[in-house]
Amino acid sequence: MSGLLIGLVGIAALFGLLILRTPVAFAMLIVGFVGTWLVRGFGPAGGVLITETFSTVANDSLIVVPMFILLGNVASAAGFSRGLYDAANAWVGRMRGGLASASVLGCAAFSAVSGSSVATAVTIGKVALPEMRRLGYSSGLATGAVAAGGTLGFLIPPSTGFVLYAILTEESIGRLFMAGILPGLMLTLLFMLTVWLVTLADPKAGPKGEKLTLREKLAATVPSAPLIAVILLSIGGIYAGVFTPVEASAVGAALVIILAFARRAIGWKQLWEAVTETVKTSAMLYMIMVGANVLNPFLALTDIPTMLGETLTGLGLGAYGTLALILLTYVILGMFLDGLAMLVLTVPMFFPIVTGLGFDPIWFGVVVVIVIEMGMITPPVGLNVFVVKSVADDVPMATIFKGVTPFLIAMLLGLLLIIAMPQIALLLPNSMYG
Numbered sequence: 001m002s003g004l005l006i007g008l009v010g011i012a013a014l015f016g017l018l019i020l021r022t023p024v025a026f027a028m029l030i031v032g033f034v035g036t037w038l039v040r041g042f043g044p045a046g047g048v049l050i051t052e053t054f055s056t057v058a059n060d061s062l063i064v065v066p067m068f069i070l071l072g073n074v075a076s077a078a079g080f081s082r083g084l085y086d087a088a089n090a091w092v093g094r095m096r097g098g099l100a101s102a103s104v105l106g107c108a109a110f111s112a113v114s115g116s117s118v119a120t121a122v123t124i125g126k127v128a129l130p131e132m133r134r135l136g137y138s139s140g141l142a143t144g145a146v147a148a149g150g151t152l153g154f155l156i157p158p159s160t161g162f163v164l165y166a167i168l169t170e171e172s173i174g175r176l177f178m179a180g181i182l183p184g185l186m187l188t189l190l191f192m193l194t195v196w197l198v199t200l201a202d203p204k205a206g207p208k209g210e211k212l213t214l215r216e217k218l219a220a221t222v223p224s225a226p227l228i229a230v231i232l233l234s235i236g237g238i239y240a241g242v243f244t245p246v247e248a249s250a251v252g253a254a255l256v257i258i259l260a261f262a263r264r265a266i267g268w269k270q271l272w273e274a275v276t277e278t279v280k281t282s283a284m285l286y287m288i289m290v291g292a293n294v295l296n297p298f299l300a301l302t303d304i305p306t307m308l309g310e311t312l313t314g315l316g317l318g319a320y321g322t323l324a325l326i327l328l329t330y331v332i333l334g335m336f337l338d339g340l341a342m343l344v345l346t347v348p349m350f351f352p353i354v355t356g357l358g359f360d361p362i363w364f365g366v367v368v369v370i371v372i373e374m375g376m377i378t379p380p381v382g383l384n385v386f387v388v389k390s391v392a393d394d395v396p397m398a399t400i401f402k403g404v405t406p407f408l409i410a411m412l413l414g415l416l417l418i419i420a421m422p423q424i425a426l427l428l429p430n431s432m433y434g
Contacts, residue, residue, distance in 0.1 A: 004302055004303060004304065004307065006035060006038050006039055006302060007035070007298070007299060007301075007302025007303070007304040008302075008304070010031045010034075010035040010298065010299075010302070011031075011304070013031055014027055014028065014031045014295075014345075017030065017031070018337065018341070023287075024288060024291065024338060024340070024341040024344075025284070025287035025288045025290065025291040026287075026291065027291070028288075028291030028292055028294065028295040028344070028345070029049075029287075029290065029291040029294050029295070031295060031298070032048070032291065032294035032295035032296070032297070032298045033045050033048070033049055033294055033298075035295075035298040035301075035302070036048055036294075036297060036298045036301065039298070039301045039302065040301065048294055048297050048298075049294055052290065052293040052294050052297070053290050053293075053294075055293070056167075056286065056289045056290045056293050057286060057290070059167065060246060061163075061166065061167065061173055061245075061246065062163070062167065062286065062289070063246050063249065063250075064158060064163055064173065064245050064246050064248075064249040065160060065163055065282055065285050065286075066278055066279070066282035067246075067249030067250050067252070067253045068114070068115045068158040068160075068249045068252065068253070069114075069115065069116065069160075069278045069281050069282055070253045070274065070275065070278040071113055071114070071158075071230075071234075071249070071252045071253040071256050072110075072113050072114030072115060072116060072119055073114075073119075073274035073275075073277050073278050074253070074256050074257055074260055074266065074271065074274045075110070075113045075114070075227060075256050075260075076114070076119065076123045076274075077260070077265075077266050077270045077271075077273065077274045078256075078259075078260035078263070078265035078266045078270075079265055080113075080224070080227045080256075080260075080265070081106065081110050081123045081124060081127055082127050083223040083224035083227065084106050084109040084110055084224050084227065084228075085102060085103070085106035085124060085127045085128055086220050086223070086224070087109075087220055087221040087223070087224040088101075088102040088103075088105035088106045088109065089102035089106075089131075089209070089220070090212055090216065090217045090220035090221060091105075091217055091221075092105060092192070093209035093210065093212070094208060094209055094210070094211050094212065095196070095208065095209075096196065096199040096200070096203065096206055096207070096208050097137075097141065097195040097196060097198065097199035097205070097206030098206070098208060098209045099128065099131055099132045099135060099137060099142075099206070099209060100132065100137065100141050100142060100145040100195045100199075100206050101145075101191075101192045101195045101196075102128070103124055103128040103132070103142075103145045103146050103149055104145055104148070104149040104152075104188060104191040104192055104195065105188065105192070106124045106127070106128065106149070107120050107121070107124045107146070107149030107150055107152050107153070108149065108152050108156060108184065108185075108188040109224075109228070109231070110123055110124055110153070111152040111153040111155070111156040111159075111184070112156055112157065112158075112231045112235060113227065113230075113231060113252075113256070114153055115153060115157070115158040115159050115160050115163075116153045116154075116160060116281075117150050117151050117152070117153035117154040117339075117373070117376055117383075117384055118150070118153070118383065118384070118387050119153065120149070120150045120152065120153035121146055121147060121149070121150025121151075121153075121384050121387045121388055121391075122150075122387055122390075122391060124146055124149065124150065125146045125150070125387070125388055125391040125392070126391055128142075128145075128146055129142055129143070129146060129388075129391055129392050132206075133392075135207060135209070136204075136207055137205065137206050137207070138202070138204070138205040138206070138403075139392070139395045139399050139400075139403070140205070140399050140400070140402050140403030141195070141198055141199070141205045141206055141403055142392075142403070143388045143389075143392055143395055143399070143400045143403050143404075144400065144402075144403025144404040144405075144406070144407055145191070145195060145403075145407070146388050146391075147376075147377050147382075147384045147385050147387070147388045147400060147403070147404050147407075148191055148194075148377055148384075148404055148407030148408075148410075148411070149188075149191060150376075150384045150387065150388070151373040151374075151376045151377060151384055151411075152184055152187060152188065152373075154339060154369055154372065154373050154376070155180050155183060155184045155187065155366075155369050155370060155373060156180055156181070156184035157176075157177035157178075157180050157181065157184075157235055157238075158177065158234075158235070158245070158248075158249060158252075159176075159177070159180055159369065160285060160340070161339065161340070161343060161369045161372065162176040162177060162179075162180060162365060162369065163176075164285070164288070164289065164340065164343055164344060165343060165347060165365045165368065165369070166365075167289060168292065168343075168344065168347045168348060168351070169347060169351050169361060169365070171361050171362060171365065172362075172429075172433070173245045174238055174244065174245050174429075174432075174433070175362050175429040175432075175433055176362060176365050176366075176429075177235070177238055177245060178238070178239060178428040178429040178432055178433075179362050179363070179365065179366050179425045179426065179428065179429045180366060180369070180425075181235075181428055182424050182425065182427060182428060183366055183370065183414065183418055183424055183425055186414055186417070186418075186424060187370075187410070187411065187414045190410040190411075190413060190414050191407055191410055193410070194406045194407050194409075194410045197406070198406055226259050226263075227256070227259065230252055230255045230256055230259065231252075233251070233252070233255070234248040234249070234251055234252035234255075235248065237251070239428070239432055241432070257271065285340070288340055288341075288344055289344070291344070292344035292345075292348070295345075296348045299348065299349065304349070305348065305349045305352060308349055308353070309352060309353045309356065312325065312326075312353055313353070313356075313357075319357040319358060319359070320419075322353070322357060323354065323357070323359065323419075326350050326353070326354065327367070327371055327415075329346070330342065330346065330368065330371040330372065330375070331371060331374065331375070331378070333346070333375070334371065334372060334374060334375020334376075334378055334381070335375065335378055335379065335380060335381060336380075336381055337375075337381070338381070338383060339372040339373075339375055339376055339383065342372055342375065343368070343372060347368065351364070360422060360426060362425065362426060362429055363418075363422045363425050363426055366418060366425040367415065367418060367419065367425075370411065370414065370415050370418065371415065373411060374408060374411050374412070374415075377401075377404040377407065377408055378408065379401050382401065382404075385397065385400050385401060385404060388400055
């Protein structure tokens with residue numbers, strides 16, 4: 001059996017394991033180890049397993065993952081998300097659909113703490129959905145705004161998606177973090193514009209909120225000010241060159257813990273629960289990276305990435321035509337696969353093709369993350385839709401998917417803008433790093 005055939009069988013086996021609900025990390029680990037065994041023998045396969053596991057776990061750059069996850073878990077346990085939502089609502093709640101827009105703003109702010117789309121959707125959803133229901137918002141707009149807003153956790157730094165992309169491609173985590181800021185803000189504004197358009201078409205979907213004075217708005221913002229300061233200090237410190245991403249993650253986590261205890265928002269029990277949850281999530285992400293690093297050498301041995309590159313370039317579609325085909329592949333895979341699984345499975349194969357076509361690797365990272373974000377609210381998988389469903393269990397899935405459709409269109413518009421104007425993603429990293 002040729003190496004190419006073994007590789008194709010391995011990919012089929014990988015998707016088979018994923019369909020059977022095998023955890024993605026172990027599916028990649030099994031296929032990578034067994035495939036390398038069949039191509040090179042048991043000794044080299046064991047060597048890859050040992051060396052890749054050690055090098056992944058010993059990678060200092062990955063420390064940002066548990067640190068930022070801890071930051072988000074402590075902030076959530078301390079109830080800081082409520083302060084972010086209340087502050088956003090104070091400033092935009094008066095608008096038609098204001099609570100939905102406040103939910104989007106709250107998601108954007110909490111994304112800068114958690115780095116996780118699921119955590120963002122759950123945390124803001126628990127606060128925002130009951131309020132929107134109480135004031136008569138349509139179920140579609142309410143759940144759609146939270147599900148779409150939650151996806152910002154995968155784009156706005158500290159994004160776990162960017163960390164994994166950086167490790168897979170050996171790109172700078174700092175550059176990727178900076179590249180995600182302007183696209184994240186742009187998508188936030190597009191989501192708020194979407195809320196306005198939906199309520200313009202159907203005023204009953206999102207009634208106006210109470211009008212507040214400037215003093216009342218400032219008073220509502222004060223409780224969230226310390227957490228916002230932590231966000232600005234950690235992310236701004238990276239931009240200013242004061243911190244590396246690893247240092248910024250540790251500083252941010254430490255400050256949020258100090259802040260939570262200073263305000264008596266958590267106790268030792270809640271801190272222990274946050275640490276335990278951080279360990280579980282970090283272990284899962286580390287295992288995914290180990291699995292990817294065992295699978296990728298096997299794919300390289302089978303020459304599948306080379307064959308794929310030759311096939312795509314041989315189609316004669318040109319640079320942007322090839323890029324469109326790659327992004328279409330992501331959209332299709334996003335209907336069935338988890339975002340992190342899609343990232344670690346596809347980037348090693350598509351990255352050499354895209355860079356070979358002359359596209360900027362940092363820019364491509366932003367594009368990939370946005371496409372994966374779209375998959376989080378696309379049927380039939382739509383991870384964020386299921387997350388919101390767990391919070392609003394009486395809302396039918398069909399209603400939630402209908403509610404996210406306008407936001408999906410907004411994400412597509414944002415993606416097209418970034419493809420047409422790469423500087424949206426590259427302005428900050430290029431000005432910072434030269």
